[in-house]
Amino acid sequence: MPKDTHDEEYDHYASDEETGKYDDIDDELNEGYEDDNHDDMTPYNYDEPDLSDTTSSYDASWLEKMQQTFRNVLKAFNLFQTPVNISEAAGVRKEYDESSAKLSKIKSRISSLTQKLKHDFGPEKEFYTFYGHCFEIKQNKYVYKVCPYKQASQEEGHTTTRLGSWDKFEDSYRMMVFSNGDGCWNGPDRSMKVKLRCGLKNEITNVDEPSRCEYVASLSTPAVCVEDKLKELQHKLDMMNQEQPRGHDEL
Template sequence: MLRTVKEEAEKPEKEAKDQHQKLWEEQQAASKAQREQELAAGAFQELDDNMDGVVSVAELQTHPELDTDGDGVLSEGEAQTLLGGDSQMDPTSFHDRVWAAIRDKYRSEVLPTTPPAPSVPDLTEPKEEQPPVPSQPTEEEEEEEEEEGEGETEEEEEEEEEDFQVQGEQPKEAPPPLAPPQPASPTEDKMPPYDEQTQALIDAAQEARNKFEEAERSLRDMEEAIRNLEQEISFDFGPSGEFAYLYKQCYELTTNEYVYRLCPFKHVSQQPKLGGGSPTNLGTWGSWAGPEHDKFSSMKYEQGTGCWQGPNRSTTVRLLCGKETMVTSTTEPSRCEYLMELMTPAACQEPPPEPPADSDHDEL
């Protein structure tokens, strides 16, 4: 039911999103074509030095950066090849046949119009100390200052004239650098937000997806719980289920070298005490391994990690009667075969029932 609701909500959502995507891509393509048209037109106008409406081989040769053989010079043959074998080309043919081949190499002769960034003041310079407040000058000092001021004014005017002359000569000494053609007004490559109607369809579909996913999670959790219960009831926990409390529990024993971990009815592992490292599997649950008259006195864990040039590791767990549940010892009687002792109240034998008291007896 929820799957059907989700799929029905996703159909109009997909159609609306696809339409929005299509319109945006069409706008991007049109905008890109317009920008390329403007760039090609600007390059054509620059190349057409005599403004006769066509670009000739000689005019194209004024841009050596279009060189194709790497010698730094655009020869007449190379220029004619760029023009498709023609000696000249009009604006339309230039855009359709030439511009795509030269756009990455072409450099505009127009100076960039971007104003230079303002210089950042050096914040590390020490602040100037405030000069002391001068006292009232005398008449003689005022006359001397006026004479000095006139001299300084004349010197400043002469320096300004020299600076003006130097600045006026700079354009003649340094020709303008070549710059790549700049797009007219490029748009961002980010898709605009959805309109209200499309967004409403998206929200409705997302709500349906959330409900469906929540139901899916609940179903998976329930199925997992059922599998765990089925697995749990499949174990033989003793005549009266006295060993059931060991299930889903783990017990550890730390020695000088290793940390041994027993998870009854699951597995046994060994891990180095120092330095960590991955645990070594000493066997997974196999079966009860006690003698016929005392089947539940030991457990067998098999098919652990293989030994080097030897069998897979295995562990026998001997159950001992005790008030607490704890691993008391772990040994390796033979190579790759371990013996572990687990103390547990479940291993204690129930005392035999007391005989009923014989209260009815005959008096002699």
């Protein structure tokens, strides 16, 4: 059957309409795409903040704090003190050593004097000169040595026998006693008594052994002459008072 002309016209119209319709849609899409691409691809220029001033200021502040902290540490350990000259340091060291040596000698001297003052040197300290001295006499084959405040001994060649260690004064400071000497065979420990007599110098005049291992010596010394001299002067004064005329009393 012959195709209807009306249908052909309709189909042609429809195809043209659809074609135009889709062409419009494509144009809109293309325009939108171009707009999007334009927005995305356009470079964005912005100004970056300048941090150079802030960074430099921060670094300077931090550096100053670190330097100050370091100074404080050095100051705490006295590392900022002026260095001492080597010669001056040697001089100070020498002076310190000399002062230390003097102080040591003074302390030793004080200790020695303290021990010395513990001894009994008599009522008027008249026996002070005995300290540190020894008096001796050779009698027969023996040498007798008396060291007040220390000991008495008997020497024969290279053999020394202790006759006693210092003990005390007796008989109103007229006798020195040495006791606890070396023991005698089948006898007591040796001892010695030293009788003091007035004399012009300090010397032992005699040694005797009245009893076994008990010795008696005589020591002349000016130290005991003082009391005798005072007694003598007192006696003379009394005699002068008795011989003085009584004319003044009669008046």
